[in-house]
Amino acid sequence: MSDSPLAPSCREQATTRWTGATVAGGHRFGRFVAVLGLFICQVAMAAQQDDAPSASPNQASAGLRLYRDGLLPGGARLSGLGAGAATVTTPCAGCHRDSGMGGGEGNQRVAPITAADLFQAPAGLARPAAGDRLPRERSGATVQPGRRLSRPGYDLKTLARALRTGVDAAGRPLDALMPRYTQLDDAAVQTLADHLATLHTDAAPGWTQAGAGATQGELHLTTIVTPDAAPLRVRALLESLHAWQAQHQSPRVRLRPVLQVWRLEGAPADWPAQLATWQARQPVFAVLSGAAGASSESWRPVQDWCEREALPCLLPLVDTPPEDAAAAPPARWTLHGSTGSRMEAQALAVLLRQSPVNGRLTQWFDDTTGARAAGLLEAALTRPDDHDHDHDNDNDNDNDNDQDQDHHDHAVEGRAAGQTEPVDAAAALARWCTLGEADTLVIWSGPAVLAALDQALDQAPATPVTPTTADCTGPGRVYLSASRLGHRPPRAPAWQHRARLVSTEVDDQRLHARTAIALQPWARRSGLDLFDEREQAKVHAATSWFTEALARMQGRVGRDYLMESLERTLDNRALAGPWLSVSLGPGQRTAVKSAQILHLDGSAASRRWRAHGQAIRP
Known part of the structure; x- marks a missing residue:
């Protein structure tokens, strides 16, 4: 089965609109109007991708361990030969990322290996000619004109050959950076293919298309307020978020953000049940910002719930975020500005x-x-x-x-x-x-x-x-x-x-100079009163970076991919709201590295x- 007829036009739009585009001050909201339209197109395309291998839950679990942790079905460590015959034990996700969408750094581009990208023939995406330099665009577009990449979709046989010998489905050699897993048996290849089949085959919770053939859809988001959050902090949060949402309600917007406000009540022990009730009633794609009290423990029940639910929880207004528990893995789904x-x-x-x-x-x-x-x-x-x-x-x-x-x-x-x-x-x-x-x-x-x-x-x-x-x-x-x-x-x-x-933040003079570039003009256009520039600048940064991350995703749906896109969005960013500077490496979840x-x-x-x-x- 070939890609949906919608696919070439979707990707052509993404490349045309976003190659070389920049987002002034973190937000050119007119661009966001165009990019949101791509998401509905891509979701429709993904719904037609039914030829990839399917997997049972147990198979998917084993495939996840192989893909993310590098553990073979028998428990042995995955090992391959890299450039210069060096032994490589990095799992697939180390380069292709948890989402399977790959990425790039400098001249190197790691191709996506989701079911849609791997098991079907590409829909005419350009591949740079030998010696060409891949641009590292702020917009996230990395495709440049060059010779066309043409190959059939992979099946289990050609996938096994690619993994073992480094030859792609068309018989061409893969990049030397791709390890050769010569000892990978058929059962392990099947296990890996089972997991790849689960990547980006369905729309994520919180993405809602209006109906068959509809031209509009909704992106469901929420923000969360704890009972001990200061009133001025809550005001800064809600006024800024509602102004951001209002800017994206034009009839031209094909995927409109729908913002909920979840106000927690009672004791912290009761909050997970309240959050679960709201999420069951209307699933959301992500938690955008939020407001907590002064204690580092104020946000812990929310953060723990986001981690259990695999729900992105992005840049809440928290003075000092909760520490990771000693026996627990580091936070994966919660992104903080600073550790306070x-x-x-x-x-x-x-x-x-x-x-x-x-x-x-x-x-x-x-x-x-x-x-x-x-x-x-x-x-x-x-x-x-x-x-x-x-x-x-x-x-x-x-x-x-x-x-x-x-x-x-x-x-x-x-x-x-x-x-x-x-x-x-x-x-x-x-x-x-x-x-x-x-x-x-x-x-x-x-x-x-x-x-x-x-x-x-x-x-x-x-x-x-x-x-x-x-x-x-x-x-x-x-x-x-x-x-x-x-x-x-x-x-x-x-x-x-x-x-x-x-x-971890700039002084008042530098803050005012920064807000004059982006926050103040946006507030004037939105009719927003600036009464606490520090708090409002943080919410403004959260909405701007979220907007830019969506643009980088170019219509591809996935919470994992959102977190990875945010890593690239926040990579060595000089203008960082009220913070000194921000930077995120792969897997990092705190943006500020200095005071x-x-x-x-x-x-x-x-x-x-x-x-x-x-x-x-x-």
Whole structure:
């Protein structure tokens, strides 16, 4: 069976519209209107692809282990010969990816091997001539004019030959980078073919075509709000998402996004059942952004549910995402912008190891999120430094950077400021006054501690807590966590000059310059009020990157493929919403890899955080 008659026109549209296209500032929404139309066309094509081998659930499971993990049906490790007769044990998914859609890097292109691509003759896609360079387009289009690739569809016999000897279905040699699996028997080939037959043969949940012959369809999405999410965060989320959705309701849009809002209620233990009910009522293709509370555990029930359901959960507004459980595999379906206080602790550890503290290093925290960050910093400071990091030192630190001091001997005191209870002004100031000029304080507590210190230090001359206020010098340097406290500077002049902010995001000046490029013009067109640029920039980035990832997919349906397309979309991206920069490698699920130190600049009445040195990459 040949490809559907729809296939050539679908792919021709994809190549014509998207080759060389760029998305200004992450979103040229007029382009998205055209690209969404391709999805219905491709879904119709996939529905006619019924000649590929079918598989039972048990066969598919064995095929998945072979394809993704490199485990043969008998349990042995898959092994082949690569270029130069080198032994290769990389599983198929290592290059062709979980979706089977392959990809490319530089001059190398890995072909898709889904059932639609492998077991049927290609529909006239161009293959570059020998020596031609494959362009690495931001649009995701990698096809350029060249000689036509013509071959029959594979069957089990020709597939076995290709795997064992490197000869394709037309009798031509495959690329030398494709390993030769000379020991692969017929049973293993059948097992692998069974799994390949399951890749992209059906539309994914959440993709709805209006009916036979219809020209429109719907892309069902949701966003999730936890009960403890701050009201302003929820407002930033919903207003931005609804504005994005409204821009894609034109009659010309063939696949319109339909956004649901799932507001969780009650105890976290009840949330999975609520999520399952909503998903059963109307399946969604992905969770787009979301809003959680300040605790790193606030999003955990949602993230665990997304992982169990194999549901993409993209860039929620979470200060510090939950850590992967020790015995659980890393998150595969949840994409976060930053690890929050964990990245801050790692970056601060790099700085403090290079500029050791003369006196005591004291850490305050008031909940489990802060306690974990304090523990991570303490562990990083007490283990041997076995590699270098990219960083700039905090040159305002009063310590001598050249001193020969053993930083392993520093006293690291984890001080629970009121445990999980609010810290009042008297308690904060009393603890502050136990520290001296040579000491360093790291505050992992929430906004209550910052407010308490501001109040206490403003009142200190009138409310002494030591025999004389002169005895209360306080620490010489104070590091604050942006993920715990936000970017609001301390109000009390008594400690503004000592404060430093550790953040994975740019300072206010750079943020405003960035939003002037994309967010502000989009907000004006949408009639959207900008009241919290940081939060709104994150949602804007999520919708923009999601839009671009869909364009890269060129009408191919699949949740795996969406995650892989997002990896390419976020590859070394300079303009990254409020974050310093973002980058994703294959399988990575956290985009930000660095943090920086900010100091206060400006007059006492209008101080703002400003970058202090280069980004630190742990």
